[in-house]
Amino acid sequence: MPRAVAPTEQPPDTVSPRADARPAGERRPGTVLRSDRTMVRFDDVTRRFGDTTAVDRLDLDIREGEFFALLGPSGCGKTTLLRMLAGFERPDAGRILLAGEDIAAVPPWRRPVNMMFQSYALFPHLTVAGNIAFGLKQDRLPKAEIAARIAEMLRLVRLEGLGGRKPHQLSGGQRQRVALARALAKHPKVLLLDEPLAALDKKLREETQFELMALQERLATTFVVVTHDQEEAMTMADRIGVMNHGRLAQVGTPSEIYEQPRSRWVAGFIGDVNFIEGTVAAADAGGVTITDPGGRRFRAAGPTTAGIGDRVTLAVRPEKLVVATGTAASATAEPAPDNTVTGKVGDIAYLGDMSLYKVRLDDGTLLKASVTNARRRTEQGIDWDDMVRLSFPPDAAVVLTE
Structure with missing residues (x-):
């Protein structure tokens, strides 16, 4: 992680954002239409550390x-991109x-960018x-x-x-806000946030996500956040760039990334998912039929590049599965309708607002189905070893060819 700037060093310099700056991209209902103007462009960017390529020809x-999130596993290159x-x-x-x-020759303290570090990097003696x-005094602004x-x-x-307290006299959430205030005080064009909520507990982290969203909308400043937390990125970002091995696996809105992943890797990384392997048996304008x-x-349903005879993977989210019990789940001599399977409940995870059922099919295939707990779990009528x-x-279902 980058070190804090000591009081004797020259801090990053920033300029005020454009007066007509507006939010960009897809956003929550009721907000203004966002600008399509590009604030940041990475053009065929590569960064290597010895034999390791951290960022590989990225555009x-x-x-x-825009509130943009760089999401990916550790070592995928997202922090290097931010740095x-x-x-x-x-x-x-x-x-x-x-x-x-082109800012290649512009030193950090001359870029209209400020960064909020994961450690917050607050000066303990101030x-x-x-x-x-601190940064405002370095710029010699009037008192x-x-x-x-x-x-x-504040x-x-x-x-x-x-304002008169020292960092050690604050809670973790308050220190996080001080670091955010310091980063925003100079009105940067772009605010960079490196795992900004990692040090907070779960409940405070969830509350702070919405505070950051409201703050970003109010300021209309470009926010770029790095995180490995999928829920955090899905909640806060207008768009997400999912990174893997130094490259962007997919860029899109949270709903696009979740509902229409472009590859098996993206589908598996974002949320929970069931994979069904099969071969395309029929294809028409309305979609494809697959046999496992x-x-x-x-x-x-929907368009796909797959043709008859191609090997593909179906991705189905657990919450999309409908679970039926009792006579509806009983085996019959007739073939099951399309998109219907029968199996035995092998495990149950009670998560409060929902329950996750792991269902084992006759051939050993394991599928996961989630059900919202509108009633107590004991009243759901589904138990271990039940046929469903x-x-x-x-x-x-999403057809994946990659």
């Missing part, structure tokens, strides 16, 4: 005013453009107000403007009255 556009944008790393090849300007004011900016930031992050090794037939029938509609 990415991030829009002005190159901040200026702490330099690409071995390619260009990084900020508002259309008060909350002193931490927020009245610094005081006004501090008051503005209101923004809801820390009014705590056990002779079961599955119908998937699972089914799903054709539009719930």
Whole structure:
């Protein structure tokens, strides 16, 4: 992780965002239509560390005013990408453009970018107000403007009255807000957040996600967050870039990434999923019919590049499966309808708001189905070793060819 800037060093410099900056991309209902202007562009960017390629010929556009998440497992290159944008790393090849300007030769403290580190990197000997004011003092802003900016930031992050405290006198959530206020105090064009909520407990992390979303909408500043937490990215981001081995596996809105993954890897990384292997037996304008090794037939709606005879994988999310018990799950002599299988409940996970059932089919295939707990779990009528029938509609399945 990058170290904190010591009080004797020159801090990052920023400029105020455009007055007409607006949020970009898909956003929550009721908000303004977002700009399509590009704020950040990675153009064929590569970064190597010895024999390891951390970022491999990557292309990415991030829009002005967008909340963008870089999501992926450890070592996928997402933090390296963020550090190159901040200026702490330099690409071995390619260009990084900020508002259309190539920033390769611009040092970190001259870029209109600020970074909030995972460790927060607060100065322990300074008060909350002193931490927020640090960069502003280095820029030699007038005292009245610094005081006004501090008051503005304290209101923004809801820390009014705590300006005189030291970091050790604050809770983890309050320290996180101080770090955020310090990063925003200089009005950067782009705010970079490296695992910003990792140090918080689950409940506080969930609350802070919505606070960050509301704050970003209010400021209309471009936020770029790095996280390995899928739920965090899905909750906060307008768009997500899913990274794997230094490359972007897919870029899209949370709903696109979840509902229409482009590969088996993306489907498996984002949320929980069932995979059904099979061969395309029929194809038409409405979708394809697939037969698995056990002779079961599955119908998937929607366009696909797969043709008859191709080996494909069906991806079906557990919540898309309908679970039937009793006589509906009893075996019959007639073939089961398409997208319908019967199996035995092998395990149950009670998760409070939902229950997850692991169902073993006759051939050993394991499928997972989740059911919302509208009633107590003991009233669900499903128990270990029960026979159940699972089914799903054709539009719930995604055909994967990669």
